[in-house]
Amino acid sequence: MADFLPYGRQSVDESDVAAVAAVLRGDWLTTGPAVDRFEADLAAWTGGVPAVAVTSGTAALHVAYAAAGVGPGDEVVCAPMTFVATAATAVLLGATVVFADVEPDTLTLDPAAAAAAVTGRTRVVSAVDYAGHPADYAALRGAAGDALLLADAAHSVGGAWRGQPVGSLADLTTFSFFPTKNLTTAEGGAVATAHPDLLARARRFRNHGLVRDPAEQRHPGEGGWHQEVHEFGLNYRLPDVLCALGSSQLGRLAAFKARRAEVFERYRDGLADVDGLRLPVRHPDADPVWHLYAVRVLDGRRRALFEHLRGAGIGVQVNYIPAYWHPVFEDLGYRRGLCPVAEAFYAEELSLPMFPDLTDADVDRVIGGVRDFFGV
Numbered sequence: 001m002a003d004f005l006p007y008g009r010q011s012v013d014e015s016d017v018a019a020v021a022a023v024l025r026g027d028w029l030t031t032g033p034a035v036d037r038f039e040a041d042l043a044a045w046t047g048g049v050p051a052v053a054v055t056s057g058t059a060a061l062h063v064a065y066a067a068a069g070v071g072p073g074d075e076v077v078c079a080p081m082t083f084v085a086t087a088a089t090a091v092l093l094g095a096t097v098v099f100a101d102v103e104p105d106t107l108t109l110d111p112a113a114a115a116a117a118v119t120g121r122t123r124v125v126s127a128v129d130y131a132g133h134p135a136d137y138a139a140l141r142g143a144a145g146d147a148l149l150l151a152d153a154a155h156s157v158g159g160a161w162r163g164q165p166v167g168s169l170a171d172l173t174t175f176s177f178f179p180t181k182n183l184t185t186a187e188g189g190a191v192a193t194a195h196p197d198l199l200a201r202a203r204r205f206r207n208h209g210l211v212r213d214p215a216e217q218r219h220p221g222e223g224g225w226h227q228e229v230h231e232f233g234l235n236y237r238l239p240d241v242l243c244a245l246g247s248s249q250l251g252r253l254a255a256f257k258a259r260r261a262e263v264f265e266r267y268r269d270g271l272a273d274v275d276g277l278r279l280p281v282r283h284p285d286a287d288p289v290w291h292l293y294a295v296r297v298l299d300g301r302r303r304a305l306f307e308h309l310r311g312a313g314i315g316v317q318v319n320y321i322p323a324y325w326h327p328v329f330e331d332l333g334y335r336r337g338l339c340p341v342a343e344a345f346y347a348e349e350l351s352l353p354m355f356p357d358l359t360d361a362d363v364d365r366v367i368g369g370v371r372d373f374f375g376v
């Protein structure tokens with residue numbers, strides 16, 4: 001049998017290995033110059049919006065909500081078609097998550113649904129750039145009112161909306177650099193924000209909340225060694241070793257994006273005539289980075305196609321179970337039926353393999369497996 005084809009996979013080449021090895025031979029394994037360099041390199045992709053590197057996409061969400069001051073009594077409006085971390089990190093800070101439904105074509109947060117969910121207690125509205133397709137942040141800005149707008153851009157680093165890069169579209173943007181994402185640092189993430197106060201709070205939360213600048217300290221006369229904590233934080237520092245990998249990978253992001261677009265088109269050309277499928281679409285204003293190739297399998301056949309392709313060594317995946325279907329939300333009183341568009345999508349969704357090192361032959365093998373299932 002042919003090799004197992006995963007649904008997503010990192011692309012690491014010798015330039016990436018060399019970048020990591022160079023840091024390992026140097027003085028700084030963490031809190032050194034490779035962190036600043038990675039943050040600057042990332043800002044070149046966010047339209048100059050500064051970024052704070054952290055240890056995962058989940059840490060990025062936790063940091064972003066903490067920077068926004070999310071706490072008990074606050075509500076966070078959240079898209080349900082996402083990995084659980086988008087909502088879980090807000091709950092961990094004591095907030096109540098209010099799920100608002102997604103748009104049926106792009107699966108990104110529906111501005112009308114978000115507007116209906118916003119109350120005087122809403123502190124953050126969190127959209128997710130599902131599959132790498134940016135949400136409509138201009139419309140969401142209006143929906144959010146006085147609340148901050150957060151983009152969970154775990155799928156969409158390198159994308160744009162009406163020519164404006166992801167990272168510059170919301171008040172806070174979070175990235176993930178897990179191996180299946182558009183670029184990797186093994187584990188890693190980042191928060192980008194153009195607001196100086198949010199940026200300062202994010203930097204502090206990443207580093208235990210430590211205040212080092214004497215001008216900002218409550219007891220600056222203590223001595224040259226002194227640093228103090230004003231608000232609790234955590235250690236979410238991304239080491240230099242991994243930041244070096246990130247900078248190297250950012251140098252390859254344009255090529256990754258281009259190859260993902262080619263794979264997208266090859267799937268479209270190879271599957272457009274299959275009646276039992278609905279293929280992903282792009283909004284004319286969106287410049288996506290296709291992290292996922294998410295098809296809809298009609299007529300209740302998703303599970304059968306999943307099993308057929310898995311049986312053929314093709315690592316399809318389902319992204320995602322609506323976040324509030326997780327028992328932890330069920331136990332908090334969230335019920336099925338809350339977001340019917342997301343639930344109908346989940347019932348049909350299947351992610352075909354999508355990563356830059358897929359060969360045309362790999363893509364054709366997946367197309368062949370799908371066509372074989374439908375007998376066309």
Ligand SMILES: *Cc1c(COP(=O)(O)O)cnc(C)c1O
Pocket residue numbers: 056057058059082083085086128152154155176177178188189
């Ligand atoms: C991957 C992902 C996360 C979490 O990122 P990690 O780096 O795995 O912690 C959050 N949100 C979305 C939409 C993701 O896909």
